[in-house]
Amino acid sequence: MAAPTRSTAASVVQDALRQAILAMQIPPGSALVEKDLTARFGLSRTPVREALIKLREEGLVEVFPQAGTFVARIPVEAIPEAVFIRQALECATVELVAGIATPEIIAGLDAVIARQHVAFDDGDQERFHLEDEVFHETLAMSAGYPGIWKLAQAAKSQIDRCRRMTLPVPGRMAMVIREHLSIVDAVRRRDGPAAQAAMRKHLGTLLPDLLHLRATHPDYFA
Structure with a gap:
């Protein structure tokens, strides 16, 4: 079986994190650490970063320079x-x-x-x-x-x-x-x-x- 493409891998991460966030399995305010996510999904940082960018565009993730990436609080x-x-x-x-x-x-x-x-x-x-x-x-x-x-x-x-x-x-x-x-x-x-x-x-x-x-x-x- 062929390895997943970068875009496919990013979509897998995005979908999994979205579902976990919407189900409140990852509560608002929780930190999303790239290193932990790469280990969890067995992927490089690039698709993980792409997934987090997409989730930020959806309003589900917030990025704070020098602080990190967090699950967005509910507006x-x-x-x-x-x-x-x-x-x-x-x-x-x-x-x-x-x-x-x-x-x-x-x-x-x-x-x-x-x-x-x-x-x-x-x-x-x-x-x-x-x-x-x-x-x-x-x-x-x-x-x-x-x-x-x-x-x-x-x-x-x-x-x-x-x-x-x-x-x-x-x-x-x-x-x-x-x-x-x-x-x-x-x-x-x-x-x-x-x-x-x-x-x-x-x-x-x-x-x-x-x-x-x-x-x-x-x-x-x-």
Whole structure:
């Protein structure tokens, strides 16, 4: 098997670090030491540096001359705008899906929620979050506009870190399932306005949590 190219190697590092940062496995403010990363990934410094540059462009990494590279803290002022962008994209999407809903689309959404129930019962927050992503991606794909999901992903990286922090809150995962059920119920009834309203409510629940998150994890926010 051929050795990975430099660009491929950089992408592997970038993707792995992005996922770890968004999952809060590497918390905001953590140092990212090139030497440690080269050892972890078994690569030279060049692809590691390229990956860190890309992550800085995404707003997930900060570089301080003479101090080092660190996981960026969550910019509080950026969250409302990110929520607004995501609501604009996904509310329009779910209204469209409600208008074209087929038994296959409904079955696919029901299956995702069923898997979320299993993850919830198992207390598996990681799997629960992954199925949450699949739920929203399924809606975008069902609308026939896969590019919408890519745009939503670009807008929601900071949101995702906050969302991961809320999952351990008692009752949170059950609430997410209820909200997903409300969305699917509206789609099943082919009620576009109701589907849009349910999605807007679902995506807007993060904003009231910000104050609490900042109070309990002040070092994670900027």
